[in-house]
Amino acid sequence: NFMLTQPHSVSESPGKTVTISCTRSSGSIASNYVQWYQQRPGSAPTTVIYEDNQRPSGVPDRFSGSIDSSSNSASLTISGLKTEDEADYYCQSYDSSNHPYWVFGGGTKLTVL
Amino acid sequence: EVQLVESGGGLVQPGGSLRLSCAASGFTFSSYWMSWVRQAPGKGLEWVANIKQDGSEKYYVDSVKGRFTISRDNAKNSLYLQMNSLRAEDTAVYYCARVTTFFDYWGQGTLVTVSS
Numbered sequence: 001n002f003m004l005t006q007p008h009s010v011s012e013s014p015g016k017t018v019t020i021s022c023t024r025s026s027g028s029i030a031s032n033y034v035q036w037y038q039q040r041p042g043s044a045p046t047t048v049i050y051e052d053n054q055r056p057s058g059v060p061d062r063f064s065g066s067i068d069s070s071s072n073s074a075s076l077t078i079s080g081l082k083t084e085d086e087a088d089y090y091c092q093s094y095d096s097s098n099h100p101y102w103v104f105g106g107g108t109k110l111t112v113l
Numbered sequence: 114e115v116q117l118v119e120s121g122g123g124l125v126q127p128g129g130s131l132r133l134s135c136a137a138s139g140f141t142f143s144s145y146w147m148s149w150v151r152q153a154p155g156k157g158l159e160w161v162a163n164i165k166q167d168g169s170e171k172y173y174v175d176s177v178k179g180r181f182t183i184s185r186d187n188a189k190n191s192l193y194l195q196m197n198s199l200r201a202e203d204t205a206v207y208y209c210a211r212v213t214t215f216f217d218y219w220g221q222g223t224l225v226t227v228s229s
Contacts, residue, residue, distance in 0.1 A: 044221050101174070
């Protein structure tokens with residue numbers, strides 16, 4: 001099974017733009033959709049991006065997702081940062097190489113200061 | 114409104130058993146794959162198990178194979194996780210989640226603590 005690697009933490013100022021990366025260890029990042037989940041302290045995760053670049057209803061367009069085959073990675077970009085965006089963010093994909101297996105990245109702590 | 118409510122967590126000794134339940138409402142439960150995802154204290158998310166709409170397919174993370182069993186009762190709109198031979202490393206908040214092409218709705222979780 002492959003792994004998804006994220007930076008442990010990132011920080012940026014309100015109003016700025018931040019990008020969180022998610023690198024797939026083996027196989028093509030484009031082979032299976034990538035999702036991004038936001039988790040605030042003490043709360044369950046919620047989806048901010050699904051199927052690489054789709055936003056669920058209610059998620060502001062400040063959140064965007066993309067994949068880059070050259071670096072075999074996915075990215076979550078948050079523009080116009082707000083203090084409420086401070087949270088942990090997890091990427092997630094699916095591995096069907098052996099048996100179905102759902103993979104999460106290790107998570108990135110976003111600090112907005 | 115989609116709602117998923119987990120129950121059944123608690124303190125259990127190593128080697129013990131526990132059965133988690135997830136009550137679903139606000140959608141046609143029998144039409145969706147369902148999943149359990151866990152999060153150890155201060156750690157990241159880990160997929161545990163998935164079950165197909167009719168229960169005919171089940172998949173598990175390697176670390177729980179042979180110890181955990183996922184099941185569902187579509188008549189009761191309920192998802193279950195039977196956990197046997199529990200270990201300290203199974204300590205986590207366990208979330209049930211609805212599955213489409215991703216985990217689109219999550220419950221609030223139930224805490225399982227394995228300790229003597």
